[in-house]
Amino acid sequence: MKSERQKMLDGELYVGADPELVEMRRRTRELLVQYNQTAFDNETGKRAVLQQLLGAFGEKIEIQAPFYCDYGNHIFAGENLYMNFNCVILDCAAVTIGANVMMGPNVSIYTAYHPVIASERIKGPELASPITIGDNVWLGGNVVVCPGVTIGHNTTIGAGSVVTKSIPDNVFAAGNPCRVIKELPA
Template sequence: MTEKEKMLSGQPYKSFVQELVEERQHAKEVLFDFNALRPSEIEKRNEMIKKLLGKAGKEFFIEPPFRCDYGYNISIGENFYSNYNCTILDCAPVTIGDNCMFGPNVSLFTAGHPIQPEPRNAGIEFAYPITIGNNVWIGGGVIINPGITIGDNVVIGAGSVVTKDIPANVIAVGNPCRVLREID
């Protein structure tokens, strides 16, 4: 099994093998150009990002700068909006539903590192998918950790750190993020 296959299947893997380094470099090159385009070049930006991402709806808007590891593991639904400085470490699939909005400085991290120093120092990583339902608003500065699922119709308050799954139809806030109340 290759390191990429291990990465995509949720097993520990070495992230600095040639294949993965080259794929990350490709994404960095595309994103360098994407982030350097003039603000008026929206159509050109959207075409670039559609080619990089695994799936993108017809209607979306990603404010530059945007960063990701690979791009091909990211799927965004219809009517997606991301404000400035979105970072998605997409070593595992990231699925974002329809009608989702991200505030500025939102970070989604599928990648993690072992707690023990020996494997961490040897370059071992792991990656677990992140799934975000439909009609979700993620406030500015939110961090979403590996393996998280956020249900439909959720609001995550600004500055929250999401360490556990969030059920549908709630407002959740804090560090660690907790359900504040249901949305009625």
């Protein structure tokens, strides 16, 4: 029989109040408090916390505090990631972030969601779908990336956009819902 964590990672209905998941989130909250209270210029201290928190990341990473996530260990980031202040990643499923990605302030990445039918939703189980962000992507401030989305390589998402569907490589996309505005040179 699958654990609730395995159901969560497999995109099946799962119970978020499962003791294993609650303990994982508790540990993550402790690490986030530590990270968010580490001096901005203490790169060694910040990196040490990120090594305990994230699933994997490249040699060069800069995440401005405050930063928030659900589990952390489902976040996999490539080389040269920059996240500005107040970014949130609900990583109930894998969040894969490519190399050379920049995120403005208040970017929110949500793998978690709930059934849309009220009678199912009120029963409590949740769902999650992975998110992939390609190489050389820029997410402007206040961008929201919804569950199951892939953002292609070399793409820019305009500030304030809500990305509800996957976006291809080499485009500028913006809006709510986010849509392709123009193609960009490769």
